[in-house]
Amino acid sequence: MGQAHLWLGLGSGLFVCFLGITGCILAFEREIENTVQHYRFVKAEQRSYVAPSKLKEIADKQLPGKHAHSISYQKGKASMVVYYAENPEYYWIVFMNPYTAEVLNVKNMDDDFFRIVIMGHYYLWLPPTIGQPILASATLMFMFLLVSGLALWWPKNKAASKKRFNVKWAAKWKRLNYDLHNVLGFYVTWILIFTAFSGLVMGFQWFAKSAYWISSGGKMMVPFSETLSDS
Template sequence: MRIKKLVGKLHLWLGLSSGLLVLFLGITGCILAFQQEIENASQSYRYLAKDHKALLTPSQIKTIAEAELPGKHAHSVKYQDGRNAVVTFYNSQPDYYYLVYVNPYSGNVLKVKDMSRDFFRVVIMGHYYLWLPPEIGQPIVATGTLIFVILLISGLILWWPKNAAARKKRFTLKLNAQWKRVNYDLHNVLGFYMTWVAIFIAITGLVMGFQWFSKSVYWISSGGKAMVQYYPALSDSTITKIDFKEKAEDVLWLKMQDDWKHQGGSFEVHFPENEKESIELAFNPDTETYWKTDYRFFDQKTLKEIEVTHLYGKFSKASTADKIMRMNYDIHVGAVWGLPGKILVFLASLLAASMPVTGFLIWRGRRKKSKATTGAKLLQTRKAKLKKSSSVVN
């Protein structure tokens, strides 16, 4: 009982100190749960009627897109069956960028989108950084997420029933009771059910928020191996560039286009920004998730493939630990389990957002009750003293 009392105090003060942040992360998490579905339904310029014409090459689409944004250089072009090509431009702040949608058959520009004004992108920046500089906002969000994990564990300890009689009350809501009881059940009963989904959301959030946590997860899942940090695959600067009839990225794209078209999914070509960088090709067979993406790097001078040992290389060579780390974002948003997973994440985020509210109401109710009880005791003491003093006078 003494341990449970200490856990209760820890749960209370951590909850009060982090409540607003947990509420904010829960609400923004709800908004982002169905981002992909909402964008697909509301942005018709993404879609493309099938055509039997030849697709424009990456360099051709790049030239068309760059004409729309003078002075900016395209980072990549993405092809997807049934979709218009998307050219991505990054500026000085990688979190804010431009997207140019181009018809890959005709070259018509359909949409130029400033992502710094995009609704979901603004919400994401709040969810990740609280709209602060990343070096300030990310540690705050990560620390709040760590506190939330402690709250989940301590809440489960406090929820644990003392006996069989109490166990029945821990699994069901008593909606016909007074509002204080209903609020208590909303916090405890729904909190219990929410915990089993929210713990995955929180842990995957910690993987993105703390390097030490990410490395620890990889070390455990790999059986004691250290995670290789991402490093750029560089072209050989000592080799003289070979002249090709087409541009290097077009040659590679043509070479791998048949495989991509045969399997479906999406195919990206990343352009090198200088003579040292390699050309990156990324093929994702499942456009609903990211973790299966096959990343391949090629020397821009010789077109020889460059092998990498970090997480983001060939999917066929990824270890179990690599795949777990790749899967982290898809677990965080529920996409790894498809639409049912996203629904679970949405509900868990909604309930997580409600926990600080219901918890605060429980605390305020108990505080008022405690003050009322203390006041009643003081009044009784004063009455007793007055009665005693009056009897002495008589």
């Protein structure tokens, strides 16, 4: 098991590191956007918003031939007129002042930094049918790495259990590194197992269905469907 733990760590480590970096960037997406994209904000005024129909009329002139999907209002922020379609595929947002209908920015979301990051996080910037199975398989390897690490860490007796929670700071680098790996790894493993589990639910249908079946007491997963208004 020790060799399997070692080689799986080397094999899945690069993918897990990549997922960790891109996931961290995405976790702070809203904070980063609010800091660098100033057109998202407007000064709140004591007057009524411009009607959605008027915002749409002006925004449509910025993107002729495209159809508005939604319009949003939020106090202190620019209104967003979203243009989205799957066939032909496009995704644009027109940011507007909700009090004056001034166009603040017209953004192609396909070129958005966070859109690019999320495509890497999900698919490694490969076609979904190729990239997604690669990342899901790497996550499965990582899950086995975590479980096997716990098995190797588990003390065989009471005397050994004390060593599992102690770090010899005065020891040479090799021993110090080993102790840090054992002690810190034990605590971090539980967080990583949950993270890997959620990734496997999203990555493999068979895993998602199995997790649902076990957690629901034997019920089958209901297929997701979205109902949209045609008006």
